[in-house]
Amino acid sequence: MIPLYTRLCFRRILTSKESFLLCNQRYSQxxxxxxxxxxxxxxxxxxxxxxxxxxxLYEKENLTDKSILFMWQNKPSVVIGRHQNPWLECNVPRLRDCGIDLARRISGGGCVYHDLGNLNCSFLKAKPLYNRRQNLDLVVRAITSRWDVDLQVNVREDIVLEGLYKVSGTASKLGKHNTFHHFTLLHDVNVENLEMALESPMKMGVQSKATESTRSRIKNLSECDFTIDFMSLVDVIGHQFYKEAGVQGEIEWINPKDESVFPGVSEIRKLAEGWEWKFGKTPKFSTNRTFTSDKLGTELSLICNFEKGRIHKAEIVCDCSTPTVKEYTDTLQRELLGQRLCREDLNQVLKVHDLSHLVRHEQLVIEWINQCCVQALCTAV
Incomplete structure (x- = not known):
């Protein structure tokens, strides 16, 4: 069997520039x-x-007399809900090191991991037609009509496999006139990467009112039938959408970057990728950590308050009460204020400068204080 990624690449080769133009022309028409x-x-x-x-599509389309099913897949990425804290939902430093994108969506709900083994479905409808359960049931009917899998929608409106394993996370956005309901569908996701990406190192000592994700046991659809993949799911769900609507239609492949068809979409993308949206929209939170070094015989307390992804207040107390260490912690507190919780801002602040003029014990204590700050702030500087 040809690997999924190879098949998808081959599909893109077939979808040449001329095909893009044809699809976009059809959509324009x-x-x-x-x-x-x-x-x-x-x-x-x-x-x-x-x-x-x-x-x-949610902002610009007139959905009064129409509905849209939009489907897509992503390279490895983590997507958090509008009101979530990225540092509590995922491993931000590891995402960066592994080249995994982090995004914040405009809908609520919890945190999800995406890769090419995941299908995303978005049902866009007028507000009077908004019905999450109807959309989920449609997808279940589509899949079970082609494959013999035990799939159902539970009371929490999750799609579950074999009554136990969650294969779909769901969220929605309701506006004055338009709505969308979107959800993931795991068919061949890399579970090891998923678990790594969603394991936050910053849970300890944190107080936050941000929406927390609910962890669930998961399983890929392809474990039940190896023929279930992205292309087959797009086909069966797309045609089920038309069938239940009582109309005939084509599944249209579109280039979402085409400004001639979707004017202004590049500006929306630019904002979605920016730090201020991904991190700056994080609800207020605080951390309170205590570190102890038996080797140095020293204890450190670090309390930080964060607003809009920046350090609003920092309190660093070390029981090594030499004037040099006290002066260092006071300076560090001031320099941390206003810094974004990211490597670029904190790298210089937490970088230990020349300490050769200090006695050895003070050198070791200051180096240890910086290590504690790096650990508490999860910057992996």
Missing amino acids: SLKSNPSHQVLVSTSDDIYTNLALEEW
Whole structure:
């Protein structure tokens, strides 16, 4: 069997520039004809691009007399809900080291991991037609019509496999006129990467009112039938969407970056990728950590308050009460104020400068204080 990634790459080769133009031309024409139902599939695997197009469709489309099913996949990425704290939901330093994108969506809900083994479905409808359960049931009917799998929607409106394993995380956005309900569908996700990415190193000593994710046992659909993959799911769910709507239609592959078709989408993407949206929108939180070094015979207390992803207040207390150490912690407190909780801002602040003029014990204590700050702030400087 040809690996999933190879098949997807081959599919993109077939979808040449001419095909992109044809798909986008068809979509442009459909905007004028305003069909009652559309199934759109993104040719991009970039999380910021796909979220930007979803937001564009939600903001710009007139859904009074139509509904849209938008499907896409992403390269490895973590997506948090609008009101979540990224540092508590995932391993921010490891994501950066591993090249895994972090995104904040405009809908609520919990944190999810995406890769090419995950299908994303977004149902965009007018507000009177908003019905999460109906959308989930449609997807279950589509999958069970082709494959013999034990799939159902539970009372929490999760799609579960074999009555136990969650294969779909769901969230929604309701506006004055338009709505969207989107959810993931795990078919061949890398579980090891998922667990690594969603394991936060910053849970200890944190107080936060941000929305917390609920962890669940998961399982890939392909474990039940190896023929379940991205392309087959797009096909069966797309056609089920048209079937239940009582209309005939084509599954349209679109280029979500095309400004001639989606004017303004690149600006939405730019904002989605920016630090201020991903991290600066984090609700207020605080950390309170205590560290002890038996070797140095020293204890350190570090209390930080964060607002908009920046250090609003820092209190560093070390029981090594020499004037030099006290002066260092006082200076460090002042320099931390206003810094973003990221490597670029904290690298210089937490970088130990020349300490050769100090006695050996003070050198070791100051170096240890910096190590504690790095650990508490999870910057991996």
